[in-house]
Amino acid sequence: MSHFGRSGPPDIRDTYSLLVLNISFRTTADDLYPLFDRYGKVVDVFIPRDRRSGDSRGFAFVRYKYADEAQKAVERLDGRNVDGRNIMVQFAKYGPNAEPIRKGRIVEVLPKTSGRSRSRSPRPRYRDDYRDRDYRRRSRSRSKGRYDRNRYRERDYRHRSRSRSQSPDYYRGRGRRSDDYRRRSRSLSYDSASPDRRSYSPRRSPMPRRTPPSCDESPDKGSHGKRSPPSRSVSPRGRLADSRSPSPRSSDQD
């Protein structure tokens, strides 16, 4: 979807893609187009949206016809306040196919003569993590802390250098044991230890299974872990995989 109503990418042969991050969730391409178009010839403005919800992911791609104009827009719009959010404009490092751009076109065309023009926001950048093509499915935001939406797909995406400050020793020595310990503790330490350590959160009941007549007690309280253990211990994974997502990768794309 392009702002021009065209189908797919117009022409990336001679266009320079700019990645606009930190934009508001309600900011649309129409809002960015005039903003970027003022600094150069904008070929296309694309804002990835969620398939399910259809909401913006919080970033957009602006394609310029010339690199010099694109660079100017980067220096100009980078850090600009749009819709109440401080956007971050930078050259896209990856192409639509998740491939590294280095044809000398869209790739970083930062003139060394200009020195460090982006000293305004010297953020770390990585170029060897794009291989994870599954990133397109990852939660568009960290709301998973509150809402378990795509927790099943959550993996080591942001572990590059954000929250992964712990020493590798922890994972090598403790990591394995922890995994093993967690597994076995699931069958006997259910009502003894923390009943809800990392248990499965059937976000929504697959089937409209109404609560039993005896709904006097709150199922979230201790009562829940008292009668549930037997059913979960039988086949915790079987239920989840049989009722919800049998193969996360199977239905990756429609």
Place this chain on the structure above:
DNA sequence: GTTGAGCGTT
């Protein structure tokens, strides 16, 4: 109604 590191589609 929420969210906030990052890299893209008819």
